[in-house]
Structure formats: structure tokens, C-alpha cells
Amino acid sequence: MYSNMALKNVRRSFKDYTIYFLTLTFAVCIFYSFNSIQAQQAMFDMNKAQSQYVKIMGTLISNISVFISVILGALIIYATNFLINRRKKEFGIYMSLGMSKRKMSMILFFETLIIGLISLAFGLFVGIFLSQGLSILTAKLFVVSMSKYKFIVSTEAIIKTLCYFGVMYLLVMIFNVLIVSRYKLIDLLSASKKSEKVKIKNVYVSLFIFILSMIVLGVAYYLICKVGMDFEDRRFMESIILGIVGTALFFYGIASTLLFIIQRNKNIYLNKLNVFNTRQITSKFNTNFISMTIICLMLFLTICILSTGFSIKTGLENSLKTYTPFDASVQLSMKNKANIHIEEAMKRLNYKLGEKEDYCILNDYKLNVSTTKLLAPYCSKEVKMLVEADMYSETDAMSLSDFNAVRRLAGKEAVKLNDDEVLVASNYDYVSSAVQQFLNKESSITINNSAYKIKEKNPIKESVSTSGSSNTMFSLIVPDKLAKSSKLDAQVINFNFTDKSKKQQLEKIITDMKYNDLFKKTNFYISGSTREMIYESSRGLSTIVLFIAMYIGVVFLLASVAILALQQLSQCNESIDRYNSLRKIGASKSMIKKSILTQVLTFFMLPLLLAIVHSIVGIGVVSKYIKTIGDLNILGPSLITGLIMLVVYGGYFYATYIGYKNIITSDYN
Structure with a gap:
């Protein structure tokens, strides 16, 4: 009975939670694809030295996967918590009809299990095909032929993926059951009516915090440029701490500061739904500045890792033409x-x-x-x-x-x-x-x-x-x-x-x-x-660096945009009544859509823009050191990184906007 109810719930909610399913599927796909690289070696015409590099790369990726699994585990917990919050009213109705918390926990257990199995199945299916493309890329990077090509499925990578995600889903299910056991009926039934209070801080305090964030970030940039990558210099750690603090202060102070600036210009502030938009944005930034800080820093790491990874690859190989006359x-x-x-x-x-x-x-x-x-x-x-x-x-x-x-x-x-x-x-x-x-x-x-x-x-x-x-x-x-x-x-x-x-x-x-x-x-x-011999050694080292950079960078990017998207959709429920009120006082459907676009775009662009500023400084510092291995051109790798960001970040932005819009405008004619 419970399994049937859980299956119906998953089928009914599948369309609404597309981002959730896609994120988990993509996570499984990436995890399998990179962990199956060593199994693909059988199809390559490699010599002993090249095979050794592939083996080293496989070992390093396997070790890094432990760290990656922690990130993906946190992402899964966040995503499933999002699902639960969206359905509080539904659980409240179950409880009011006499269903015990134990039975509700059983339904949630089966739902999580079904979601996990679907994500794993689709993720492995896509990952198996993606790994074939990764094999072709590996062969190209090592400049070897694939005369022995055959469709390979890595049993070891599948077992590793099942084990890692199995443990993660088990913890998630336990987490979900504990969450449900703490719910109260009144909270569940009134969840849709509760919303974050619009906390407008004293504008002068906000302005001071915003200016302070600029000063703190400026000092952080100065210190890191001064000491470079000298880890033994205490100023290096100081610059990291100041960078984190400055980023948090930036997101804590910017919303009210922008509100204050916009309010000073009545032509902008009182135009159409700008009053509503600025209040919405300010309210969300006030309550989400910590998560925005984390997202910004993860995007910063993503840009730096991908850019320097591609730079090292191209730099090592391009310099060989000069060094091997x-x-x-x-x-x-x-x-x-x-x-x-x-x-x-x-x-x-x-x-x-x-x-x-x-x-x-x-x-x-x-x-x-x-x-x-x-x-x-x-x-x-x-x-x-x-x-x-x-x-x-x-x-x-x-x-x-x-x-x-x-x-x-x-x-x-x-x-x-x-x-x-x-x-x-x-x-x-x-x-x-x-x-x-x-x-x-x-x-x-x-x-x-x-x-x-x-x-x-x-x-x-x-x-x-x-x-x-x-x-x-x-x-x-x-x-x-x-x-x-x-x-x-x-x-x-x-x-x-x-x-x-x-x-x-x-x-x-x-x-x-x-x-x-x-x-x-x-x-x-x-x-x-x-x-x-030099070319083989260089290709082996640069390919290892590139694959690890791609693995970590893509996972960081996935986690950042998924958290951002799920956060926006989670808060969408809180705004339904507000948008209904706007509709009742005459706001058109096009005005509502534009309002949604403005809010989603703001929340996606602000952390990205600050991350880009951080990255310009960070890449500039790192490039002074990795430049010792060859003549590096950061422009090309930065464009490749930008393209990856555009596809993934832009795709999630569009999906978030569409999901947000569909929820808000579902009752419109």
C-alpha cells in the first residue's frame, strides 16, 4: 500500500521537480564516467609509459571521488529537504486524516528509495554512453589510436557508484524520517501561509556593511597579490579569511543598499512592479546571504580550477615546440x-x-x-x-x-x-x-x-x-x-x-x-x-591535471547551480499568495513573468559576477606560478571555461525560471 502511494506521489511530482531529478542523474553520470576511465584503457594502443599515466589518473580520480561523494551527498540532502518542504501541506492533510508519523515516514522512505533508483538508473545509463566519449577524448589527448574499440561497461565503476550513492541515500532516508517525526500538525497545515518577514535593515548600517565589504575584499586582493602562493606566509591565510568574510558582508549588505539607491529614484522605484521586486529580492538576500556566499565561493573555485586546468594542459604542450629543437x-x-x-x-x-x-x-x-x-x-x-x-x-x-x-x-x-x-x-x-x-x-x-x-x-x-x-x-x-x-x-x-x-x-x-x-x-x-619521450610525459601529466580539474570543477559547478536553483524554487511557494494579490489588483501575466525573470536573474547573476571578480585576481596570482612550466595563454582556457559556464549555468537558470513561472502562473488563463 505504502509503496503504491509513494509511486503515485513520485509520478505526480516528477514534472514539478525536474531540476531535482536532473541534478541527481547528472551527479551519478559524472561520478560513473570519470571512475570508469581506467577500464577504457583496454581499447587504447598505448605503450607502457602511457598506460602507467592512465593508471595513475584512475587512482587519483578514485581517491578524489571520496571527497566528491561528500559534496554530492550534501547536495542530495539539500535537494531532498527541498522536496519535503514543498509538500508540508500534503503531509499535514495526511496527519489530519489520522495517518501516524510512522506511516508517513514509510511513504517518504519508499519515495526516496524510488527517486534514488530512478536517478541511479538514468545516471548510469547516460554515464555509460558519456564514458565512451570520454574514452575518445582520452585517446585524443594521449595521441593514440583506438583500433581495438569496443563498447565497454565498467563493472568496477558501477559497483563503486552503487556503493557510494547507496550509503548516501541510506543516510538521506534516515534524515527524512527524522525530519517528519519532528513535524507538528499546525506547522504543516499553515506552511503555505508562512513566509519570510521582509527585514529591511537600517539603510545606513547596510551601506556601512557594503562599503566595509569592499574594503575587506580590497585588502584580501592586495594581500594575495603581495604574497602570491607562499603558503608559509601568514598573510596568505589572512587573505583567504578576509576574502570569505568580505564575500559574506557583500551579500549581507548589498540588497538593502541597492534598495536604498533605487528608492532614491522614484521613476525607477515606482515603475510597474519594481516596488514588489526590490522588496522580494531584499527579503531573500537578508535570509540567504550565507548560502549566497557559499555559492559564490564555489563558483569562484569552479572558474579557477577549470581555467588553470585547461591552461596547464595547453601551456605544457605548446611550450614543447620551443623546448625540443x-x-x-x-x-x-x-x-x-x-x-x-x-x-x-x-x-x-x-x-x-x-x-x-x-x-x-x-x-x-x-x-x-x-x-x-x-x-x-x-x-x-x-x-x-x-x-x-x-x-x-x-x-x-x-x-x-x-x-x-x-x-x-x-x-x-x-x-x-x-x-x-x-x-x-x-x-x-x-x-x-x-x-x-x-x-x-x-x-x-x-x-x-x-x-x-x-x-x-x-x-x-x-x-x-x-x-x-x-x-x-x-x-x-x-x-x-x-x-x-x-x-x-x-x-x-x-x-x-x-x-x-x-x-x-x-x-x-x-x-x-x-x-x-x-x-x-x-x-x-x-x-x-x-x-x-618528452611529448608522452608531457601529455600524460597535462591530461591527468586536466581530467582532475574537469572532475572537480564540473561537480562544484553542478552543486552551485543546483543549490541556487532549488533554493529559488523552494522559496517560490512563499511568494504564491503575494503574486495572487498582485493579480487581484490588476497586474498582468506579462508583468508577473517579468517580475519572476528579474528576481531569478538577480539571484543567478550577483554571485556569478562577484565570483568572476574573485577569479580574475585568483587566476592572475596562480598564473605567475604555473607559468614556470610553460608559456601559458589564459585567454583560450578562459573562453572554454566561459562556454561550460554558459551551458550549465545558463541551462539551470532557464530551467529555474520556467519552473518558477509555471508554479506562479499555473492558475492564470
Whole structure:
């Protein structure tokens, strides 16, 4: 009996609670799709290294899913509480007809169970198909083929989804039963007549709070820009706390402030339903400023996570074109135990130089000049911490002839230097500003008590070897005579292959050195990479970052807009009598619709606009640090993030407006 009644109730209310069902379905879909990535690996033509990255990504997503499940669990509790509040009058009628609270709890138990099963079923169904698209995206990001493609359903991901959501729904059902047990008949029957009191705070107090919020947020922005991502600096935590407090004060004070400003302009305030609209908006902000604060901060995190995730992906891969001018590069430190040069080292590894490849040797020297002393006066606080490291107590240098050999191998023309001239090389974006300021201010460098003129006022930014990141923070190109009198620190060989077998041989040597302890047999360590190895490593790392950013970002976005939408629809019941009163005094249906649109748009746009302002500051700070991994362009990733926000946020806004409008205007002819 109770199950049949519950089924009828769910069927009857399905249309009214579309947002609720869609939110839960979408949550299950996202949860399954990302947790099934590792199962899709079977269809990819991946090598061992790529497979390892997919495995790492699957493990990280699985661990993050615990955190995600907490967020989704809170969202489900909020959403089901919304359903209960919408039906208080119905429960009051049940109770007045003699139904006990235990029986009402049983009906609610079955309703929650049915809703959960429907959401899980639809979510898994959509997630299974979405995961196939995610597999295609994974293959594209790793640049591998899917010759073994087949429709895969991850049993492990289904079990994990059922377990996580099963536990969550069990807690929700217990929560619902406890809520019903505390209801009183008088409260249930009069629920539709109760509404929030329109609390208009003293306008001067509100104005003071609003101005204070601007000051607090300004201080927060200043502190975070000043200290950056230095977590050990107490000002970092202070900026976070001030940002949260400032956001709360903003939403607490803005409604009454706007009301005060609008009231001063009678032409606007007394026009059509603006009096009603401003009072409605003010009342809701007064009671919901905490939830608006949470929504704004979650949107801020969503924008930052998605933008930086896409930025890291594009930045890592775009920078590789600059950092990999040769097919391969290997390096040998001159501090090796065997005390040999790099040509002898390659010979002992049975690698014959000059067969089916072009190569050049680059000697890396150390000059008795402190890079720290040269650059520190021109560095910001963050950069200064880097250049003050012990490794920069001397300055890297390369001879003119070695540098020209590198340029010839790269197909470029040689450069010329006089015996009293040097060139500065630097392709590390993090210190580019300091290096440029140094070149603008200085005209010479003293080396071994002799002054050498700086020939060019712009640094040479080309890479002198193939690597996964910038390989020249600050280096001098000096005359051969000066280089030969300096300390040899390391040697590099750059290769351009004419035969694939030679590249494979070199890859095996590099791999054996790194993973198979080959250096224990040789007493020296050769490090390096081929261009393909670097690209694979970069794609693997950037894809992991991107997927995790998408997973967390989309869930945060879903939670934010769902809470906002459910909150508006929940408060819709409180406004029904008010809109009926407007209709009785002559308000047209079009005026009512415009009023609803104004209110819903205000509540959706204000937290989003403040979140965007927060994000501009936050992304600016973060980009200074992630810029060290490559040349980042934030515009493209920001546009992609904006598109995602437009689709999801805009979709929920439209659905909320339609739902709100249908409830209010259902009695109109």
C-alpha cells in the first residue's frame, strides 16, 4: 500500500521537480564516467609509459571521488529537504486524516528509495554512453589510436557508484524520517501561509556593511597579490579569511543598499512592479546571504580550477615546440665517478656517435660570477627566492663555437662575438622580467677581473638542447678563450637522427639508466630524453591535471547551480499568495513573468559576477606560478571555461525560471 502511494506521489511530482531529478542523474553520470576511465584503457594502443599515466589518473580520480561523494551527498540532502518542504501541506492533510508519523515516514522512505533508483538508473545509463566519449577524448589527448574499440561497461565503476550513492541515500532516508517525526500538525497545515518577514535593515548600517565589504575584499586582493602562493606566509591565510568574510558582508549588505539607491529614484522605484521586486529580492538576500556566499565561493573555485586546468594542459604542450629543437639530447655531469667525458661514456655504452645521425657536443662551463648578485636587484620577492639558491652562486656559460654548433644543427646561422663581448641567454619565463631589467640597466659584466660588454639588449631565448621544460635560466655565451679557462661542469650531446634504429637504441640506454640501475655498472649516469619521450610525459601529466580539474570543477559547478536553483524554487511557494494579490489588483501575466525573470536573474547573476571578480585576481596570482612550466595563454582556457559556464549555468537558470513561472502562473488563463 505504502509503496503504491509513494509511486503515485513520485509520478505526480516528477514534472514539478525536474531540476531535482536532473541534478541527481547528472551527479551519478559524472561520478560513473570519470571512475570508469581506467577500464577504457583496454581499447587504447598505448605503450607502457602511457598506460602507467592512465593508471595513475584512475587512482587519483578514485581517491578524489571520496571527497566528491561528500559534496554530492550534501547536495542530495539539500535537494531532498527541498522536496519535503514543498509538500508540508500534503503531509499535514495526511496527519489530519489520522495517518501516524510512522506511516508517513514509510511513504517518504519508499519515495526516496524510488527517486534514488530512478536517478541511479538514468545516471548510469547516460554515464555509460558519456564514458565512451570520454574514452575518445582520452585517446585524443594521449595521441593514440583506438583500433581495438569496443563498447565497454565498467563493472568496477558501477559497483563503486552503487556503493557510494547507496550509503548516501541510506543516510538521506534516515534524515527524512527524522525530519517528519519532528513535524507538528499546525506547522504543516499553515506552511503555505508562512513566509519570510521582509527585514529591511537600517539603510545606513547596510551601506556601512557594503562599503566595509569592499574594503575587506580590497585588502584580501592586495594581500594575495603581495604574497602570491607562499603558503608559509601568514598573510596568505589572512587573505583567504578576509576574502570569505568580505564575500559574506557583500551579500549581507548589498540588497538593502541597492534598495536604498533605487528608492532614491522614484521613476525607477515606482515603475510597474519594481516596488514588489526590490522588496522580494531584499527579503531573500537578508535570509540567504550565507548560502549566497557559499555559492559564490564555489563558483569562484569552479572558474579557477577549470581555467588553470585547461591552461596547464595547453601551456605544457605548446611550450614543447620551443623546448625540443632536436630529436634527442643526453647529458653527463663531469662529477661522474668514472671521471670520463661524454664521448667516452657513449662508447662504453656501445653507442657509436656519427652513424646514421647528426650530432653536436655542448660543453657547460661555470664562471666565477654569481648569478644571484647579477639578478637579485631586479627580481620580485618570489623570483628572488629562486635566484638565491646555492646552485646560482656561479653562472652557467657556453663557448661561442659550441653555441654556433648547436645553431647549425638546428638549421640556423652562426653568431659573432668580439673577444671582449658576451651574450645573455635565458628562456625561463619566470625570470624573464628580471633578466630584461638587468639587460636594460647593465652594459657589461666583470669576469675574472675583466669587463665584458653585453652585445645585445635582449636575451637569446632559443633552447640549446631538447628537454621537457626551460633549460636555460641565465647563461652567458662567451668567447672560446674565456670558456676554456673556466670550470667544465657538464656536457650535452644533441642528436638529429636519420635512422629510427639509432633513436630506439638511445631510448633503451636512457630507460635502462633511469629504471634498470645501469649506472651501477658504469659508474656514470647519462640523463636525457628523445622528443617523443618528452611529448608522452608531457601529455600524460597535462591530461591527468586536466581530467582532475574537469572532475572537480564540473561537480562544484553542478552543486552551485543546483543549490541556487532549488533554493529559488523552494522559496517560490512563499511568494504564491503575494503574486495572487498582485493579480487581484490588476497586474498582468506579462508583468508577473517579468517580475519572476528579474528576481531569478538577480539571484543567478550577483554571485556569478562577484565570483568572476574573485577569479580574475585568483587566476592572475596562480598564473605567475604555473607559468614556470610553460608559456601559458589564459585567454583560450578562459573562453572554454566561459562556454561550460554558459551551458550549465545558463541551462539551470532557464530551467529555474520556467519552473518558477509555471508554479506562479499555473492558475492564470
